[in-house]
Amino acid sequence: MAENVIGTDISPPDLRAKITGRARYAEDFRAEGMVFAKLLLSPMPHARVRSVDTSRAEAMEGVLGILRASELPQQEQGIGEAALTDEPKYEGEPILAVAAVDETTAAAAVEAIRVDFEQLPFVLDPLESLREGGPDARLDGNVGGRGEATTLKWPNSVFDEAGPDRLPMGEPATEWTIGDVDAAFDEAAVIVEETIVHQSVTHHPMEPRSCMAYWQNGKLFLHGSTQSTERTRGSVARMAGVEADDVVFIGEYCGGGFGSKISGVPSMAVPAVLSRKIGRPVMLRITRYEENYIGRARAGFQGWARIGFRGDGRMTALDLYIVQDGGPYGRASDFSTAGTVATAIYQPENMRFQGVPVYTNTPPRSAQRAPGGAQIVAMLEPLVDKAARELGVDRLEIRKINAPGHDGWLGPNQGPFTSAYVREALDLGGELFGWEEKSQLSGQRNGTKVTGVGMGLSPFTAGSTGRDGLLVIRPDGKLYVHQGIGNLGTHSIADTARPAADVLDLAWDDVVIVWGDTSKHLPFSTVQAGSQTTHAHTRANHAAATALVGLLQELAASELGGSPGDYRVSEGRVFRAGNRAAGLSFAQAAERAMAMGGRFSGEVVPEDLNDATKAAVAGLAGEGLIAAARDNYPQAGAVFTWVATFAQIELDVETGEVEIVDLASSTDCGTVMHPRSLAGQTNGGVFQGIGMAKSQRWVFDPKWGIPFTKRFYTARPPGILDVPLSPRFAAVNEPDPHTPVGAKGIGEPPVGAGEAAYACAVADAMGGLCLCRTPLTSDMILAELEGRPRPYGLLDTHV
Amino acid sequence: MLDTQVIQSRRGGFTRRKFIKGVIAAGATASAAGYLFRESGMLAPMLSAQGAVERLVTLTVNGQQRRVDVPKHETLAMTLRYQLGLTGTKLGCDRAECGACTVLLDGTTHYGCSILTHSVLGREVTTIEGLESDGELHPVQQAVIDEGGFQCAFCAPGFTMSMVGMLSKNPSPSREEAAELLAGNLCRCGDYDKILNTAMRAAELSRSRA
Numbered sequence A: 001m002a003e004n005v006i007g008t009d010i011s012p013p014d015l016r017a018k019i020t021g022r023a024r025y026a027e028d029f030r031a032e033g034m035v036f037a038k039l040l041l042s043p044m045p046h047a048r049v050r051s052v053d054t055s056r057a058e059a060m061e062g063v064l065g066i067l068r069a070s071e072l073p074q075q076e077q078g079i080g081e082a083a084l085t086d087e088p089k090y091e092g093e094p095i096l097a098v099a100a101v102d103e104t105t106a107a108a109a110v111e112a113i114r115v116d117f118e119q120l121p122f123v124l125d126p127l128e129s130l131r132e133g134g135p136d137a138r139l140d141g142n143v144g145g146r147g148e149a150t151t152l153k154w155p156n157s158v159f160d161e162a163g164p165d166r167l168p169m170g171e172p173a174t175e176w177t178i179g180d181v182d183a184a185f186d187e188a189a190v191i192v193e194e195t196i197v198h199q200s201v202t203h204h205p206m207e208p209r210s211c212m213a214y215w216q217n218g219k220l221f222l223h224g225s226t227q228s229t230e231r232t233r234g235s236v237a238r239m240a241g242v243e244a245d246d247v248v249f250i251g252e253y254c255g256g257g258f259g260s261k262i263s264g265v266p267s268m269a270v271p272a273v274l275s276r277k278i279g280r281p282v283m284l285r286i287t288r289y290e291e292n293y294i295g296r297a298r299a300g301f302q303g304w305a306r307i308g309f310r311g312d313g314r315m316t317a318l319d320l321y322i323v324q325d326g327g328p329y330g331r332a333s334d335f336s337t338a339g340t341v342a343t344a345i346y347q348p349e350n351m352r353f354q355g356v357p358v359y360t361n362t363p364p365r366s367a368q369r370a371p372g373g374a375q376i377v378a379m380l381e382p383l384v385d386k387a388a389r390e391l392g393v394d395r396l397e398i399r400k401i402n403a404p405g406h407d408g409w410l411g412p413n414q415g416p417f418t419s420a421y422v423r424e425a426l427d428l429g430g431e432l433f434g435w436e437e438k439s440q441l442s443g444q445r446n447g448t449k450v451t452g453v454g455m456g457l458s459p460f461t462a463g464s465t466g467r468d469g470l471l472v473i474r475p476d477g478k479l480y481v482h483q484g485i486g487n488l489g490t491h492s493i494a495d496t497a498r499p500a501a502d503v504l505d506l507a508w509d510d511v512v513i514v515w516g517d518t519s520k521h522l523p524f525s526t527v528q529a530g531s532q533t534t535h536a537h538t539r540a541n542h543a544a545a546t547a548l549v550g551l552l553q554e555l556a557a558s559e560l561g562g563s564p565g566d567y568r569v570s571e572g573r574v575f576r577a578g579n580r581a582a583g584l585s586f587a588q589a590a591e592r593a594m595a596m597g598g599r600f601s602g603e604v605v606p607e608d609l610n611d612a613t614k615a616a617v618a619g620l621a622g623e624g625l626i627a628a629a630r631d632n633y634p635q636a637g638a639v640f641t642w643v644a645t646f647a648q649i650e651l652d653v654e655t656g657e658v659e660i661v662d663l664a665s666s667t668d669c670g671t672v673m674h675p676r677s678l679a680g681q682t683n684g685g686v687f688q689g690i691g692m693a694k695s696q697r698w699v700f701d702p703k704w705g706i707p708f709t710k711r712f713y714t715a716r717p718p719g720i721l722d723v724p725l726s727p728r729f730a731a732v733n734e735p736d737p738h739t740p741v742g743a744k745g746i747g748e749p750p751v752g753a754g755e756a757a758y759a760c761a762v763a764d765a766m767g768g769l770c771l772c773r774t775p776l777t778s779d780m781i782l783a784e785l786e787g788r789p790r791p792y793g794l795l796d797t798h799v
Numbered sequence B: 001m002l003d004t005q006v007i008q009s010r011r012g013g014f015t016r017r018k019f020i021k022g023v024i025a026a027g028a029t030a031s032a033a034g035y036l037f038r039e040s041g042m043l044a045p046m047l048s049a050q051g052a053v054e055r056l057v058t059l060t061v062n063g064q065q066r067r068v069d070v071p072k073h074e075t076l077a078m079t080l081r082y083q084l085g086l087t088g089t090k091l092g093c094d095r096a097e098c099g100a101c102t103v104l105l106d107g108t109t110h111y112g113c114s115i116l117t118h119s120v121l122g123r124e125v126t127t128i129e130g131l132e133s134d135g136e137l138h139p140v141q142q143a144v145i146d147e148g149g150f151q152c153a154f155c156a157p158g159f160t161m162s163m164v165g166m167l168s169k170n171p172s173p174s175r176e177e178a179a180e181l182l183a184g185n186l187c188r189c190g191d192y193d194k195i196l197n198t199a200m201r202a203a204e205l206s207r208s209r210a
Helices: A103-112 A126-130 A156-162 A181-187 A230-240 A266-278 A288-294 A334-346 A373-391 A395-402 A422-433 A435-441 A498-503 A533-560 A586-596 A611-620 A675-694 A749-765 A778-785 B017-026 B044-048 B076-083 B139-147 B156-169 B175-181 B192-209
Strands: A035-041 A047-053 A063-068 A094-100 A114-119 A174-178 A190-198 A211-216 A219-223 A247-250 A282-284 A300-309 A315-325 A350-358 A449-461 A468-473 A479-482 A511-514 A567-570 A573-576 A579-585 A625-630 A640-652 A658-668 A728-731 B056-061 B064-069 B102-105 B108-111 B124-126
Touching (some): A035 A103, A047 A094, A063 A103, A063 A266, A126 A315, A126 A350, A174 A334, A181 A315, A190 A373, A211 A266, A219 A230, A230 A266, A300 A334, A315 A373, A334 A350, A334 A449, A373 A395, A373 A449, A373 A675, A373 A749, A395 A422, A395 A435, A422 A435, A422 A640, A422 A728, A435 A449, A449 A749, A468 A533, A468 A586, A468 A611, A479 A498, A533 A567, A533 A573, A533 A579, A533 A586, A533 A625, A573 A586, A579 A586, A640 A675, A658 A675, A658 A749, B076 B102, B102 B156, B108 B156, B156 B175
Parallel strands (some): A315 A350, A658 A728, B056 B124
Antiparallel strands (some): A035 A094, A063 A094, A174 A350, A190 A300, A211 A219, A300 A315, A468 A479, A567 A573
């Protein structure tokens, strides 16, 4: 038997390239005659371009061309976003691009262009836009609808009734109810109620979204940084106004995305279209400063929660209202996801959810690791702590009381989960952290430092089905796993190939992963978002490997006699059961398949494959023994992963500074594919959550609508000294019964767990006082500790 | 020669004062600072007004002498990436905030984005591409492989160079000391636990090879 590779630590096969400098990210590619583009960014948060004078720029030596918004292929209009615009809706939105022989000249040309702007009304605070007569971020409305903006204004009475410290709650855009919330509150033993605020946060992956493009023989070659590969090609084609067949997308490495680079980013259209216009390869190098504007952000929340509990700690009523700060485009669904995710933490017996997604003239939003989930977990968990204190129930216990079991349900439709080992994860994490002993340390004072202990439980969606796997055994005897998925840093590009090795009982060294370039015949995949990849593609590759075993057995039977069932596949051979010698090596099988043709070598493929996979197989046909299969494994229920994080902190009451002393996390993410990478993913997500809870913020000049927090030093993500030296981690490692490999995704849920654990621990150190907002900056904490008036309003955003 | 020694402090603080002084001394204008090498000659009158400047210089990079035409205001990271083809040195921020561009000058770590190429003449520049010798990985690189370090790895070349610099100063750092010595580098994936495991393993490998 080859060693089973699932559940063992491997060194990702692309790692050597990454640490020798040979791995090429988007900005590392060069093309003959390559020139540079720079963007002209809007200086105003909302304006209309009346006229543009490019004469001085065009007269400059070295300037090769200028691209205006009107020259981009017309995509869907309405609430969507283009790479360039004549109606900028946030400060920093790109208006036009200049290509020149070098970047200095392009930048100088941008400065020589005169733009006449007509200023338009702008809004930074969603609540301002909901007031009668309040400004709208868009000319066509202020609230996100289905494919178009709508207008929603609340009467002044709504604001007057709420007063300055409570969320005004007028007519919502979305609403759903389970049971009878009001009746449940009437019978509740304890009710907690708070206004809550969660900031917007820029993604800031380490690699900015630089992009290089050129055209050759009518085909667009585009080197970009995206999370997905196969699924990026179509969006690039739409941006360039060509068919997907005429696009070669190359993205072998992606320097982080976290939801901001799912399948193509709007700015890719600039080098794509500009390079065609001027007939030269164009590099658009995005700086950190530009990334702050166009690099996407998590939607902010202004919300209100009222939660009722029975005396035993069971949550009987949850009433939630969320006003979302969604930037100027699209329809970020964080707010509605938040309502659904809340059910997966607490299974409230009765619940009402109301929400309004409001447009603002701030940088565009997109999914960010647990979109909506992280925000709501971080907002609600401290309130549950507050109730637990009033009820006299242990804080870990109250989560176990309310957590879903295998008979749990999700969202307003109350559908089932595929599996939910949530209590097991809570027990495991509690034990790992030493909750019983550590929770006794709450409030203990050592000099100026007070200990706080807290925890957060965070669920998020973690899978999808129906993707394709594509495997080739070539005459060199190796197994080639063609991956349509992207290489975004999670190691899933390698880990989802492991089931193929295991099904074929093949040594990992004999597996070659093919990825990162759509000309390499890549199958239909999921987008690398929503933590789908591990679940979706362990299934797809399992299906393809199972089909490959069938083909090997048939091939052997036709060659050596007997029936396919007489043959086994192991360690690079297909052979008669009990007699390894009577069989074929993989190399021989590949040669044989090429001779036989038909469904053995990809000339004939299963009908249910996606068209993209059929095209990929057609490109490989005849090159070996080829198996492509759709994931048709049955599944009933929502695939969810849960992460629990436990934190011990010390709060310095003289400075408001918080140091994390200890951190431990546990998860139910099904079967563990790769222990070391799983721990890395979890700890990294937890740290990202802590960054939101602790320090990362947006601050705007309210008069001009211009952000002050534009770089790392003003909104710094956690550094190596901001986190504990040795965070601990454990996984329940129980297979999900609805998927053949048993694995679920992990990317998203750690973020909310880390954020909530931090927020709860800080509240604990303050004697249970919940500020009910993020980030919890030192000056806010200090103002509370010293009893000074808060330097901000309870509903203020961007503080 | 300009002295552009950079200073890192415990909390990752960083002084760019001398770098900025260097840029001013080189006469680059604000609009052109931080951008790329020029070919068009558009700014030639402006630059010639700064006085005659020898642009053709010899750099010592990864043990090789490289002749290269460099404007006075060009940063080392830009020269490495766009003139010498050494794209392993990454640009994450252009402004000394993230450390992705960390290289060694005479064995000491520097941010490549914040040092002018003209100021490193006569000094030994080492980049991530120069760590292997005869196909054998440097102990720090081997440690990354052993520990499965990094996620997206855009920060990896910078962290790797910082670890090499760290071990030459302190061959046996504690985990806590390693964290302090690596605090000038940012990893947005938050893979710090594995990065510290890698640092510890690298120290062990370096000692056993020494």
